[in-house]
Amino acid sequence: MDLLNRFRYWRRWKVGLHVDSVNDVPTRLRRRQAAIVGTSHQKWLAFDCPCGNGHRVLLNLDDNRYPQWRIASELPLTLIPSVDEESAAGHCHYIVRNGRIRWVERKGRR
């Protein structure tokens, strides 16, 4: 079933790998693939921002910390709530749902 879903959603965002620590997240992740950090207890979700500027996004999944995101689905990826980030690349605000990105706001910095 998982294989069938991988085929069905190959162009969408998904959780592509599970690693033990933040240091195990590869510098180069595959396109549209996120990594869950923490195998027994999920701590972070790491991926490269869909804006394409190459900045890494790290979302907290741990209930003991705030703000916290929830993965409603790994394949295709659905995140709750939206991601709203201020980084060196600018302001990136988007919703990840059913493996697709819906932009709320996207402002690049020069």
Ligand SMILES: [Zn+2]
């Ligand atoms: Zn971005």
